[in-house]
Amino acid sequence: MGEVPKENSTDSHLDINSANEPPPLHPAEKILATLTTVSYRAGELQSYLDSVCEALLELMGTGLSAITLYRYGTKKVLATKPESDCLSCGSMDIHGQLSTHVLNTNTILTVENALSNTQYGSPPEGFCSYMGVPLRSPGGEVVGTLCYFDKKARQFTDREEQTAELFAERIAIALDNYDLFQKLGEYSDSLELQVQERSEQLLKAHEELAQKEKLAALGEFASHITHEIRNPLTTIRLTLEYIKKNPERSPEKRLELGIGEVSRLERLLNELLLYAKPIEVNAGPLELSGFCQDFISTFDSIAKERRQTLKLLTDTPVTVMADRDKLTQVILNLVRNACEAADPEDTITLRLGKTDTVGRVSVHNFGNTIPADKLPIITEPFVSCRANGSGLGLAIVESLQKSQGGNVSFTSSVSDGTVVEIDLPLAPL
Amino acid sequence: MKARILLVEDDSALAQILTLHFEEGGHEVFHAPTLKLARQLIAE
Numbered sequence: 001m002g003e004v005p006k007e008n009s010t011d012s013h014l015d016i017n018s019a020n021e022p023p024p025l026h027p028a029e030k031i032l033a034t035l036t037t038v039s040y041r042a043g044e045l046q047s048y049l050d051s052v053c054e055a056l057l058e059l060m061g062t063g064l065s066a067i068t069l070y071r072y073g074t075k076k077v078l079a080t081k082p083e084s085d086c087l088s089c090g091s092m093d094i095h096g097q098l099s100t101h102v103l104n105t106n107t108i109l110t111v112e113n114a115l116s117n118t119q120y121g122s123p124p125e126g127f128c129s130y131m132g133v134p135l136r137s138p139g140g141e142v143v144g145t146l147c148y149f150d151k152k153a154r155q156f157t158d159r160e161e162q163t164a165e166l167f168a169e170r171i172a173i174a175l176d177n178y179d180l181f182q183k184l185g186e187y188s189d190s191l192e193l194q195v196q197e198r199s200e201q202l203l204k205a206h207e208e209l210a211q212k213e214k215l216a217a218l219g220e221f222a223s224h225i226t227h228e229i230r231n232p233l234t235t236i237r238l239t240l241e242y243i244k245k246n247p248e249r250s251p252e253k254r255l256e257l258g259i260g261e262v263s264r265l266e267r268l269l270n271e272l273l274l275y276a277k278p279i280e281v282n283a284g285p286l287e288l289s290g291f292c293q294d295f296i297s298t299f300d301s302i303a304k305e306r307r308q309t310l311k312l313l314t315d316t317p318v319t320v321m322a323d324r325d326k327l328t329q330v331i332l333n334l335v336r337n338a339c340e341a342a343d344p345e346d347t348i349t350l351r352l353g354k355t356d357t358v359g360r361v362s363v364h365n366f367g368n369t370i371p372a373d374k375l376p377i378i379t380e381p382f383v384s385c386r387a388n389g390s391g392l393g394l395a396i397v398e399s400l401q402k403s404q405g406g407n408v409s410f411t412s413s414v415s416d417g418t419v420v421e422i423d424l425p426l427a428p429l
Numbered sequence: 430m431k432a433r434i435l436l437v438e439d440d441s442a443l444a445q446i447l448t449l450h451f452e453e454g455g456h457e458v459f460h461a462p463t464l465k466l467a468r469q470l471i472a473e
Contacts, residue, residue: 235442238450253449257442264442 045178046079049171053081056148056167060160063150064127067135067171070103071143078144097121099145102132106142108161113153123149131156133168137176146171224382228268228390232261264390271392274329275381279403281323285427288318288352288359295331296350302336307345310335314352320359320424326400327424330408333393334363334420340386341418342367358406358423370412378410397422432456437467 053065066080098121102109111130114123123130127149135144146168239258243251289312296310303310331350338348342365351362370378370385377383379398382391394408401408406424434451436458438444448458461467 231441231443235446238446242450254446257446261442 045174048174049079050081052146052167052171053079056146056164057081059163060131060148061150061154063129063148064124066147066149067144068099068147069135069144069175098123098130099132099147102134102145102147103142106134106136108133108165110156110161112155115153126151128152129154129156131161131164133161133164135168135172135175137172143172143175221381224391225272228382229265232265235261268390268392271390271396275392275396275399279326279400281326281403283321283323283404285319286322286324286327288320288361289314291324291327292331292350292352292361295328295335299332299335303339303348306339306342308339308342309345309347310350311347312350312352316352316354318352318354318359319427321427322404322406322424326404327422330397330400330422331361331363333397334422337393338363338365338418338420341365341369354426357426359426360424361422363420363422364417366417369414369418370410372412375410375412379408433459435459435461435467435470437461437464 049067053067056065057063064080064082067078069076069078098109098111098114101120109120109130109132111117111120111123113128114120114130115128120130129150129152131148133146134142135146137143146164148164236258239251239254242249242254292312292314296312300310335348335350342348346366349362349364351364353360353362368385374383374385378385379394381395383394384391398408401422401424404424406422408423409421410418412418432451434456436444436447438447438460444460448460451458459470461470
C-alpha cells in the first residue's frame with residue numbers, strides 16, 4: 001500500500017482523538033472501513049442510502065448529507081442525514097439550487113461560502129459551504145447528486161472529493177441495481193403470468209384433445225360393436241325370412257346357424273360387460289401348480305370336444321399374488337383360443353415357471369398361428385384371428401392381467417407354435 | 430339364369446347362410462377366405 005499523504009487542516013473532521021480509546025484509524029483506513037461496511041444487498045435501497053449519508057457525514061463533519069434523484073423529469077430527495085422533515089416533504093428544492101449546477105454540468109461542485117458566492121445558487125437555511133457530486137448511471141447519465149452542506153465556510157480537500165466520488169459511484173450502482181431488481185421482479189411477475197396463461201391454455205388444449213380422442217375411441221368402438229352385432233342379426237333375419245317364405249321346407253341347417261349366432265351375440269355381450277366393467281381385484285397368494293390342476297379338471301371338456309389334450313408341466317412350486325377368479329378367466333380365454341387354433345387331437349400345454357420377480361404360466365399350442373402383423377395389436381379390442389371371434393378375449397386377458405399387476409406376452413411361429421406367457425408378481429415368502 | 434357367385438368371406442354363419450340361399454336358388458357358390466385366393470379363383 002502506498003504512502004498516505006499527510007492531511008491538511010481542513011481534514012480535521014476525519015480525525016478521532018480520544019485518550020481512552022484505541023488509537024484512531026488513519027483517515028484512509030477509516031474511508032476504507034466505511035466503504036466496506038456500507039453495502040447494498042437484497043434490494044433494501046432506503047436503508048443503504050441512509051447508511052451512505054450517515055457514513056459521509058461521519059467522514060466529512062457535522063453538516064448535512066443528502067442524496068437526490070432526478071429521473072424521468074422528477075426531482076426527489078432520497079435520503080438525508082441528519083434526517084430532515086423539510087427535505088423529505090420537499091419544501092427544500094435542492095435541485096433548484098446548487099445541485100442543479102451539478103446535474104447540468106455533470107461535474108463536482110464545491111463552494112466554500114455559498115452565502116457570499118451565490119452564482120451556483122443558495123444553500124439551505126443554516127448552511128454555508130457546499131460539495132455536490134453527480135450520480136452517474138453505468139450509461140453515463142446523471143441521475144442525481146450526493147451533497148454535503150457544512151454550517152461554516154470551508155474548503156474541501158481532494159481526498160474528500162475523491163471519497164465523495166467513491167460514495168457517489170456506489171450509490172449510482174445501487175440505484176441501477178435497484179432498478180434492475182425492480183425490472184427483474186416485474187419481468188418475473190409477467191413471466192409467471194405468461195407461464196400460468198400458457199399452462200392454462202395447454203391444459204385446456206390437452207383436455208380438448210383427450211375429449212376428442214375419447215370420442216374417436218368411442219366412435220371406433222361403436223363401429224366395431226355395430227359390425228359384430230349386425231352380422232349375426234343378418235344371419236338370424238335371413239333364417240326367419242326363409243322360414244316365413246318356405247314353411248314347407250326344412251329349416252334345420254338355417255336354424256342351427258341362427259341359434260349359433262344368438263349364442264355368439266350372448267357371448268359378445270358377456271365379453272363386452274367383462275371388458276367394460278370396472279375390475280375389483282382380491283389378490284392373494286396362489287400356488288400355481290394346484291390351481292392349474294384344478295383348472296384342467298374343470299375345463300378339460302373344452303379340449304375333449306376336439307379330442308385334444310390339456311397337459312401341465314411344472315418343475316418347481318410357484319406361488320404368485322393373484323385373484324383366483326380373474327386368473328381362471330385369463331387361462332380359460334387362452335386355453336379356449338389355443339384349442340380353437342390347434343388341430344384336433346393336438347396337445348395344449350400349460351407350463352409353469354418363474355424368474356426372480358414373477359411367476360409364469362405359458363400356454364402353448366401348435367396349429368394356426370397369429371400373423372406377424374397382428375402380434376403387436378393382438379390385445380386391442382376387436383382384433384381377432386378367427387372368423388367368429390369377437391376380438392375381445394385377449395383384450396380381456398390383458399385387462400385382467402394388468403389389474404393384478406401382471407403382464408401378458410405373445411410369440412407365434414409355424415415351427416414353434418404359439419406361446420402366450422402370463423406373468424404375475426411372486427408372493428412374498 | 431344361373432350365376433356363379435364368389436364369396437370373399439370366411440367361414441362365418443352369415444357366409445354359410447348366404448351360400449345356402451344362393452345354392453337353393455340354383456346358383457353356384459365359391460368361397461375364397463382371402464382376396465388373394467379370390468383373384469386366383471377368378472384367374473382359373
